[in-house]
Amino acid sequence: MLQSYRHLIRARWIMVLAGIVTGLAVAAVVVATTPPRYASEVTMVLSPTASGTASSSYDGETLATQKAKSYTSLLDPDLLARELAADPSLPPGATVVPGDLSLTLQPDTPVVVVRGTAGTPLRAQQVVQAVTRRYELTVAEFERPADPAARPVLTIRTVGPPTLNTAPVTPRPALDLALGAVLGLAAGLAAAVVAERRRRPIRSVADAEAVLPVLGSVPARVQSADCLRPGGTETLGEDVRRLRARLGVRRDGQPGRVVLVVSPSPGDGRSTVAAALAAAWARTGARVVLVDADRTGPGITVLATGVDDADGLTDVAAGRTGLRRVLRSVPGTGLTVLPAGTDPPPGIDLPASLAVRSVVTELGRSNDVVVVDTPAVGDSGDALALASWVDEVVLVARRDRTSAIALTGTLRAMTEVGAHPAGVVLTAPRGRRAGRTPAPDPLPSADDGDGHVTEPPTGTVPDRTIVRAGPGDPDPALTPLTRSQYESRA
Structure with a gap:
């Protein structure tokens, strides 16, 4: 198989090279025309209030895991984006659009990771902060006990502040150019195979x-x-x-x-x-x-x-x-x-x-x-x-x-x-x-x-x-x- 590809490349090297060059050119255009996007994320944990026994602690963790899944499903990222678009607490330019937000629940845990992207690192951090507040308010509203003097069964807390990343997540020139070259090579090889089969000499x-x-x-x-x-x-x-x-x-x-x-x-x-x-x-x-x-x-x-x-x-x-x-x-x-x-x-x-x-x-x-x-x-x-x-x-x-x-x-x-x-x-x-x-x-x-x-x-x-x-x-x-x-x- 490897020998066949070597023969194919020798016979159709111009076509393969043209595929690589085209892939690099397309990747370069994408890198040059794509506005940079920065990401920020924060981790939140839904946990039960302090209990006196190991059994009740286990039950609380199980409940927290189930509730975290429910709250994450309830808070649809696209719906949140539309609600935050009218949030006056966000500075100008920090509003979000559908696709900028994601809420990811870690499997079989009450851990939720909130991630948001924006045009600058600071705006991405501000968007994540706004989503975090909305999540906390939702949990507090649903977990509020009927007795004002009682404590809620579950509480939400954040693990540190939202990250402030100065490196853009898109575009990534080195990775994008490498991916373009690989895809161009694959396209060139595919075209070479088709051309070789079309021009394959009659052997039998x-x-x-x-x-x-x-x-x-x-x-x-x-x-x-x-x-x-x-x-x-x-x-x-x-x-x-x-x-x-x-x-x-x-x-x-x-x-x-x-x-x-x-x-x-x-x-x-x-x-x-x-x-x-x-x-x-x-x-x-x-x-x-x-x-x-x-x-x-x-x-x-x-x-x-x-x-x-x-x-x-x-x-x-x-x-x-x-x-x-x-x-x-x-x-x-x-x-x-x-x-x-x-x-x-x-x-x-x-x-x-x-x-x-x-x-x-x-x-x-x-x-x-x-x-x-x-x-x-x-x-x-x-x-x-x-x-x-x-x-x-x-x-x-x-x-x-x-x-x-x-x-x-x-x-x-x-x-x-x-x-x-x-x-x-x-x-x-x-x-x-x-x-x-x-x-x-x-x-x-x-x-x-x-x-x-x-x-x-x-x-x-x-x-x-x-x-x-x-x-x-x-x-x-x-x-x-x-x-x-x-x-x-x-």
Whole structure:
């Protein structure tokens, strides 16, 4: 428990510090604006008159205790305050208001403590003196015997004069500031706990299913780069095959299914899931096109073509080239890839345009499945524009990274544009690959787990060829790009 709080404070120390500072500030304002109040008190004892025997003395003490309780109940402090407000014997400014007085009976004793507060020590003492006189008069009136010559059974006496305290009872700066700091710390910790729970990352299937049904998971050994090279699909495993089976494929002559893969933020494994799904469907003999609609970083386009500026989706949608000229088949996988394309014309929102929709729809008519990789919802509105008309949407969340609130926000955004995600796919936490520290990526580009790649320094590229399409070649066959050519582009 203590370790959890230490971790919480380290993670949310600004929030905790803000709580302490706020508590101190509030306490300082209270101290500065609260008028000082001083207290005075006196002790009174109700006792029997002298008696000759021990038995009568005991009976007298018992009677005094009972009578003290009755008199204390009878003399209500608020009623006394209102009566004393009209007492001419009190000096100006020494009158009392309800709440300034208290009469406390010590348990099982005839001892009564009278306490009063006022704006100055002297006035507090004068208020207590007035209450003491009123109490004495009340007791004398009720205890007066019928025979004037007889002595009363009980008498009231005070133990010393009312105290004169020069230290205020409120405010007490040191105590008030300490209390403010403690309350501020508690409030800061409570806010930190709430914030941490709201941003708590998804750690299990149960966490994700609290938002959406879990379609499956993609293990750490599956990398987007592996899915886009010959023989790489052998790493897919049963997890991806089960995921493919849950989504299904239309093989009944109907238009191809367009599946959009989205995630709340970069690095969730969105491109890996898109590539794995496309590769898994391609292994069944289905005609599959993997569309790279993510221009926020060089992802699937670089892995499939070797360059990040190949003509693709944006160029076809803008009318700068034909669709058949930019489709790239990946040898040994059965996959066809449509690169993201070059920068679109200025002032045109291509992802939201009918042109992009018509391109993808045309792909769907001539293929069984079209898998579209999109930018993260938190980075771009492209995913929302595409989600409004595709056949199926799959959300991706990374364990120990994607928070439940981020996943819920993405689901809400999708629902607002009319999309209804089929479920969520969980990807493995970063840095895990079969329970080991991940080895260096053997590809000539380092995959960050989301299909986004960064070119390695010169001299670190393995001795293999990278393929890309010739931009002016109508034949979709791939042109080899040697290591020296790759390094010259770096």
